[in-house]
Amino acid sequence: MADQKDFNNVKAVVFDTFGTITDWRGSVTRMGEALAKKKGIEGVDWEAFARAWRAGYRPGLHRVISGQRAWTPLDVIHRERLDEILVEFGIAGHFTEDEKADLNMFWHRLSPWPDSIPGLLRLKTKFLIAPLSNGSLMLLANMAKHAGLPWDFIYSSDMHMAYKRDPEVYRNAVRLLGVKPEEVMMGAAHNDDLEAARKEGLRTAYINRPTEYGVDQVKDFEATSDYDVIVDSVEDLAIALGC
Amino acid sequence: MADQKDFNNVKAVVFDTFGTITDWRGSVTRMGEALAKKKGIEGVDWEAFARAWRAGYRPGLHRVISGQRAWTPLDVIHRERLDEILVEFGIAGHFTEDEKADLNMFWHRLSPWPDSIPGLLRLKTKFLIAPLSNGSLMLLANMAKHAGLPWDFIYSSDMHMAYKRDPEVYRNAVRLLGVKPEEVMMGAAHNDDLEAARKEGLRTAYINRPTEYGVDQVKDFEATSDYDVIVDSVEDLAIALGC
Numbered sequence: 001m002a003d004q005k006d007f008n009n010v011k012a013v014v015f016d017t018f019g020t021i022t023d024w025r026g027s028v029t030r031m032g033e034a035l036a037k038k039k040g041i042e043g044v045d046w047e048a049f050a051r052a053w054r055a056g057y058r059p060g061l062h063r064v065i066s067g068q069r070a071w072t073p074l075d076v077i078h079r080e081r082l083d084e085i086l087v088e089f090g091i092a093g094h095f096t097e098d099e100k101a102d103l104n105m106f107w108h109r110l111s112p113w114p115d116s117i118p119g120l121l122r123l124k125t126k127f128l129i130a131p132l133s134n135g136s137l138m139l140l141a142n143m144a145k146h147a148g149l150p151w152d153f154i155y156s157s158d159m160h161m162a163y164k165r166d167p168e169v170y171r172n173a174v175r176l177l178g179v180k181p182e183e184v185m186m187g188a189a190h191n192d193d194l195e196a197a198r199k200e201g202l203r204t205a206y207i208n209r210p211t212e213y214g215v216d217q218v219k220d221f222e223a224t225s226d227y228d229v230i231v232d233s234v235e236d237l238a239i240a241l242g243c
Numbered sequence: 244m245a246d247q248k249d250f251n252n253v254k255a256v257v258f259d260t261f262g263t264i265t266d267w268r269g270s271v272t273r274m275g276e277a278l279a280k281k282k283g284i285e286g287v288d289w290e291a292f293a294r295a296w297r298a299g300y301r302p303g304l305h306r307v308i309s310g311q312r313a314w315t316p317l318d319v320i321h322r323e324r325l326d327e328i329l330v331e332f333g334i335a336g337h338f339t340e341d342e343k344a345d346l347n348m349f350w351h352r353l354s355p356w357p358d359s360i361p362g363l364l365r366l367k368t369k370f371l372i373a374p375l376s377n378g379s380l381m382l383l384a385n386m387a388k389h390a391g392l393p394w395d396f397i398y399s400s401d402m403h404m405a406y407k408r409d410p411e412v413y414r415n416a417v418r419l420l421g422v423k424p425e426e427v428m429m430g431a432a433h434n435d436d437l438e439a440a441r442k443e444g445l446r447t448a449y450i451n452r453p454t455e456y457g458v459d460q461v462k463d464f465e466a467t468s469d470y471d472v473i474v475d476s477v478e479d480l481a482i483a484l485g486c
Contacts, residue, residue, distance in 0.1 A: 011381075073421060128384050137419045138254075141371050141395045152384045154396035158419050176380045176401050178316060 006228070007241055010203060011179055013123055014132035014155065016164075016188035017140065018057075019212040021120075021131070021234070022110035022147065025050045031106050041094055049089055051216045056081030061134060061163045071161050073136050079104045107135070108142035112149065113209070119234025120150050122243040128152045132173050132186060134163045165196035174200070187237060191224045198227070205229040205237050249471070250484055253446060254422055256366055257375035257398065259407075259431035260383065261300075262455040264363075264374070264477070265353035265390065268293050274349050284337055292332055294459045299324030304377060304406045314404050316379050322347045350378075351385035355392060356452070362477025363393050365486040371395045375416050375429060377406045408439035417443070430480060434467045441470070448472040448480050 018024050025047065032046035060077035063069040082104055086092035095103065123129050130153045131140050137156035144151050155173055162168040174181050181201030188194050189209035198204050206223040208231070223230045229240045261267050268290065275289030303320035306312040325347055329335035338346065366372050373396050374383050380399035387394050398416055405411040417424050424444030431437050432452035441447050449466040451474070466473045472483045 075421070128381075128388070136421060137396060138371075138421050145371070145395060151396070152388060153380060153394070156419065158421075159402055176399065178318070178379060178381050178401070 007185070007203070009180075009183055010127060010185050010241070011183045012128040012130060012177055013185045013187055013205070013237075013241070014130050014173060015186075015234075016190060016193055017131045017133040017135060017143065018107075018110070019209055020187060020189040020207055021112055021116045021149065022143065023113050023212075024054060024107070024110050025212065025214055027110040028053060028106050030111075031109065035103070039094060041091060044089055044091060047214065049085060051214060052085045052088065053078070053081055054213070055216065056084065065163050065166050071158075074134055074157060074163075075104060075107075075136055075139060078107055105142075108139045109146045110143055112147045113234070115233035115235040117148055117150070119236075119238045122235065122238035123241065124150055124152065126241065126243045127185075128177075130155055132164070132169065133157070164193055167196060167200055170197050170200035170202055174202070185228070185241075187234070190220050194227055195225065198225075203228045205231065205240075207234060207237060208232045250428070250446070252423075252426055253370060253428050253484070254426045255371040255373060255420055256428045256430055256448070256480075256484070257373050257416060258429075258477075259433060259436055260374045260376040260378060260386065261350075261353070262452055263430060263432040263450055264359045264392065265355050265386065266455075267297060267350070267353050268455065268457055270353040271296060271349050273354075274352065278346070282337060284334060287332055287334060290457065292328060294457060295328045295331065296321070296324055297456070298459065299327065308406050308409050314401075317377055317400060317406075318347060318350075318379055318382060321350055348385075351382045352389045353386055355390045356477070358476035358478045360391055360393070362479075362481045365478065365481035366484065367393055367395065369484065369486045370428075371420075373398055375407070375412065376400070407436055410439060410443055413440050413443035413445055417445070428471070428484075430477070433463050437470055438468065441468075446471045448474065448483075450477060450480060451475045 015021050028050035029047045032049055036044055060081060064072055120129055130151050132155045133140055134157045136158055137154060140154045140156055157163055160169045160172040174184055182203060185203035185205055186194060186197035187205040187207055189207050189212060194204040194206055204227040206227045210221045229237060231237045231240055258264050271293035272290045275292055279287055303324060307315055363372055373394050375398045376383055377400045379401055380397060383397045383399055400406055403412045403415040417427055425446060428446035428448055429437060429440035430448040430450055432450050432455060437447040437449055447470040449470045451465060453464045472480060474480045474483055
């Protein structure tokens with residue numbers, strides 16, 4: 001890991017949110033279980049439901065990133081996948097249209113990993129902190145409000161009209177701040193996100209989340225490259241950056 | 244004034260910052276006086292300096308809004324005007340290039356009006372709150388950090404590549420949130436800002452700041468139209484919106 005002095009010119013630390021800052025699998029599971037209890041739905045493995053929902057995420061984004069599909073907000077991609085899995089899990093009939101819309105808002109109400117808020121509060125004393133996420137503005141603002149994420153500002157995918165790992169996302173984040181690429185550090189639990197950020201000149205911090213996907217996790221058990229910082233938590237990142 | 248019930252569908256309240264949330268005249272005056280004392284510069288009327296600096300703002304923006312000039316970040320417009328008035332006030336020779344760059348950062352360190360933070364904190368309990376300002380992202384993020392403005396997120400002019408009162412600013416703010424125009428309320432101390440917002444379908448709140456420009460103030464002593472809310476402070480706006 002590089003010496004702390006190397007990071008003196010960093011002005012902003014930006015973060016992946018789904019998986020890196022928030023625990024989508026645990027959150028969606030808990031919200032699903034609570035909703036099922038309230039509605040008297042039995043026999044659903046909500047943890048498997050969470051993983052199935054997420055499994056539609058990267059293919060959904062890919063169609064936009066590859067140009068096969070015009071710009072589509074993430075809430076729409078989440079909703080299309082929700083409609084598929086409600087059928088797959090045999091519970092589509094339990095929900096009205098309004099209830100399905102509310103189910104889709106699960107992604108606006110994710111809970112942070114235990115180290116995220118303590119770490120972000122420390123980082124905020126020295127750096128501007130923001131999500132650099134594929135989420136929409138309303139999703140990320142609601143998530144921050146719900147979870148207490150102390151962002152200084154929010155980058156949403158609709159501001160870039162692009163999804164990570166499209167290089168335009170990282171370039172636009174740097175452009176909007178009016179800084180040099182090396183003055184921005186990207187924090188993420190996903191190697192490909194950091195590789196894409198590094199190609200655009202950003203600093204990189206790998207935050208290990210080896211349980212993010214549960215039994216579906218097939219990669220990102222560890223850093224696969226020599227990023228500027230490699231840590232196990234956002235709190236450790238704050239320490240590594242001298243906060 | 245409309246009944247509180249009319250605002251139940253409002254999701255976000257967005258604010259002009261220079262003049263409405265922060266007191267640029269008092270702030271620039273105080274920072275100038277402190278700097279002059281430190282550097283031993285005498286005989287400068289820093290309140291007049293602040294007004295002179297601001298007097299270059301609307302003409303500077305106008306050249307961009309009217310298409311006479313390509314997109315130019317606000318920090319650049321501030322700096323160009325600074326260079327003019329340093330000469331006009333006969334003090335250009337007192338500052339190095341680095342010191343001039345730091346002087347330009349005065350606009351990143353403006354102080355809020357006394358009612359702004361109490362009002363924003365109340366509004367934040369019920370609505371998303373954000374600046375909809377001509378400032379750049381770094382300026383607005385620094386300002387929020389310095390002044391303790393509790394924004395949920397930040398809209399910067401570079402996100403829209405347009406300055407108010409260009410209708411694109413209000414349209415893009417609504418688009419980025421993925422809501423209907425009437426679900427966003429614009430709060431400002433400037434009638435023309437609210438007129439422009441209303442044309443795009445936003446709700447409007449006039450917050451009276453009749454001393455903003457000091458002796459240079461020639462308009463905006465009161466609301467000149469029947470906006471949805473007309474108040475004398477951000478706290479009164481919070482009360483009017485049931486917070």
